[in-house]
Amino acid sequence: MSHSALLAKQPCIVGIGQTEFTKWGHILDRSEFQLAAQAVVSAAADAGLPCSEIDGFASYANDASEPSLMQIALGAKQVRFASMVWGGGGGGACAAVAHAAAAVTSGLANYAVAYRSLCQGQSFRYGQAHAWAPGKNFIHPFGLFSPPQMMALIVRRHMAEYGTLPEHLASVALACSANAGRNPNAVMRDRPLTLERYLASRMIADPLRLYDCCLESDGACAVLVTTYERACDLSGVAVPILAAGQGSEGGWGTGPLAGFNMPADVFCSGNAGTLARELYARAGITSADVNVAQFYDDFTGMVLMSLEDFGFCDRGEGGPFAASGQIAWPHGSLPINTSGGNLAEAYIHGFNLVLEAVRQMRGTSTSQVANAKICLATGGPAIGPTSALILGGA
Amino acid sequence: MAYFPSTFPAVAPTLDDRHFWELCAARRLCFQRCVNCKTFRHPPAPFCPRCQSLASDWVEAPTVATIFSFTVVYHPSHSDAISAVPYNVVLVEFESCSGVRLVSNVIDESVDALTVGARVELAWDAGTGGQWLPRFRLLRLKQT
Numbered sequence: 001m002s003h004s005a006l007l008a009k010q011p012c013i014v015g016i017g018q019t020e021f022t023k024w025g026h027i028l029d030r031s032e033f034q035l036a037a038q039a040v041v042s043a044a045a046d047a048g049l050p051c052s053e054i055d056g057f058a059s060y061a062n063d064a065s066e067p068s069l070m071q072i073a074l075g076a077k078q079v080r081f082a083s084m085v086w087g088g089g090g091g092g093a094c095a096a097v098a099h100a101a102a103a104v105t106s107g108l109a110n111y112a113v114a115y116r117s118l119c120q121g122q123s124f125r126y127g128q129a130h131a132w133a134p135g136k137n138f139i140h141p142f143g144l145f146s147p148p149q150m151m152a153l154i155v156r157r158h159m160a161e162y163g164t165l166p167e168h169l170a171s172v173a174l175a176c177s178a179n180a181g182r183n184p185n186a187v188m189r190d191r192p193l194t195l196e197r198y199l200a201s202r203m204i205a206d207p208l209r210l211y212d213c214c215l216e217s218d219g220a221c222a223v224l225v226t227t228y229e230r231a232c233d234l235s236g237v238a239v240p241i242l243a244a245g246q247g248s249e250g251g252w253g254t255g256p257l258a259g260f261n262m263p264a265d266v267f268c269s270g271n272a273g274t275l276a277r278e279l280y281a282r283a284g285i286t287s288a289d290v291n292v293a294q295f296y297d298d299f300t301g302m303v304l305m306s307l308e309d310f311g312f313c314d315r316g317e318g319g320p321f322a323a324s325g326q327i328a329w330p331h332g333s334l335p336i337n338t339s340g341g342n343l344a345e346a347y348i349h350g351f352n353l354v355l356e357a358v359r360q361m362r363g364t365s366t367s368q369v370a371n372a373k374i375c376l377a378t379g380g381p382a383i384g385p386t387s388a389l390i391l392g393g394a
Numbered sequence: 395m396a397y398f399p400s401t402f403p404a405v406a407p408t409l410d411d412r413h414f415w416e417l418c419a420a421r422r423l424c425f426q427r428c429v430n431c432k433t434f435r436h437p438p439a440p441f442c443p444r445c446q447s448l449a450s451d452w453v454e455a456p457t458v459a460t461i462f463s464f465t466v467v468y469h470p471s472h473s474d475a476i477s478a479v480p481y482n483v484v485l486v487e488f489e490s491c492s493g494v495r496l497v498s499n500v501i502d503e504s505v506d507a508l509t510v511g512a513r514v515e516l517a518w519d520a521g522t523g524g525q526w527l528p529r530f531r532l533l534r535l536k537q538t
Contacts, residue, residue: 136403136406137406138411140472141525259495261436261494
């Protein structure tokens with residue numbers, strides 16, 4: 001294919017939409033499905049596309065708002081692409097966007113929407129035990145039920161191997177909190193965190209304290225994906241998806257969701273080292289080119305390992321790197337989670353991080369990184385497979 | 395006394411892991427090993443991850459292992475765990491079995507005593523429904 005033909009097929013995010021974000025259980029007047037449709041409608045409006053033209057649907061984590069329901073809600077003329085990402089939890093956040101991108105580039109769809117809607121008062125809380133957990137025989141009878149407990153085992157090992165400290169974990173929570181304070185949509189916008197409050201917060205699963213853990217929220221987010229050539233006919237500001245995909249290290253398997261028998265050399269990781277190298281190669285960049293990042297922050301310690309996976313520091317150096325101020329807005333070399341992230345904006349299963357990545361590339365973040373040209377976003381770490389994407393400037 | 399309340403989730407054996415639990419019921423901790431390439435694997439699975447052989451046997455694990463990581467759970471995320479907190483969860487490693495790791499607990503021990511790298515010794519504990527579960531005690535080196 002010629003260069004211009006390749007450019008024409010370049011996938012872009014051309015619209016973003018969301019509902020309000022609240023603490024979990026607070027949206028009871030509208031269904032989870034209505035929120036999903038609302039987010040999609042606002043993404044289409046942002047793109048300048050009639051909803052009836054949307055012909056592709058992608059989501060993850062067994063989102064309940066199925067394309068068959070969405071088609072009716074949106075008056076979509078046809079459904080040509082419908083994708084649900086395998087693997088539980090937020091690991092599929094960026095994968096849903098990757099699937100939408102692959103659909104429009106290959107011609108399986110013209111306008112694909114990726115979305116996630118979460119009303120944990122109407123369905124269930126992800127922070128609780130669930131009967132469908134894979135390999136549950138090897139964790140539930142031993143009291144290991146929920147994500148913070150599982151990730152605590154990885155973070156504890158990271159501390160033992162590399163000397164990572166509570167103050168290192170705190171630096172992630174503090175950076176997210178400060179960013180949320182500038183974001184009027186953030187659930188925690190009026191609840192600034194201090195190191196003293198962080199250290200005094202109760203233990204959930206040692207070494208993870210309350211403020212090491214993400215929020216539990218209600219809300220919905222959507223992005224509209226199409227090709228560059230189609231985006232040129234729309235009013236929405238198009239942000240190119242330079243690379244997006246899924247990955248899992250050899251031997252990872254179900255990792256912390258079952259027996260924790262992932263290979264020792266990647267045990268203390270977000271399962272994304274190989275994925276990171278692949279995405280950088282496909283985007284034709286290195287970690288040094290990334291100006292801002294939205295790391296899936298289910299737990300602070302996993303963000304430290306994501307910094308390592310994506311090459312911003314050496315293995316084991318995530319703690320000192322974060323605590324040195326490098327991740328803080330506006331002066332750090334790599335401001336992260338500029339909307340407040342899952343820790344302080346809202347937990348929409350990490351899809352709010354994708355929207356914030358788009359805002360950074362459009363120059364519309366409430367914690368805008370000056371002259372940002374490349375933004376990284378990641379899906380839930382340590383999940384198999386996890387996912388990530390790299391956006392370029394609008 | 396059992397480490398967890400008798401209402402805790404019971405083991406519900408599957409076609410892939412039932413032999414592991416049958417051996418546990420006889421108070422034998424065994425790991426699945428590939429007959430072809432001798433690689434251990436856990437949790438049990440039909441295929442060897444190294445050579446994809448379907449042939450496996452079950453090999454008695456050493457009674458001593460090492461704490462690879464641990465957590466102490468303070469916030470119960472299961473209704474049956476409310477009366478059990480704080481409790482520990484340890485990840486123990488069996489170096490001589492291809493480094494296989496097992497999620498378990500250290501019984502009869504203050505949560506403050508746990509460290510990564512500590513040696514632990516197998517101690518069978520009653521689980522829900524009378525299923526014996528492999529748990530551990532800290533191994534105290536005898537003074538000489």
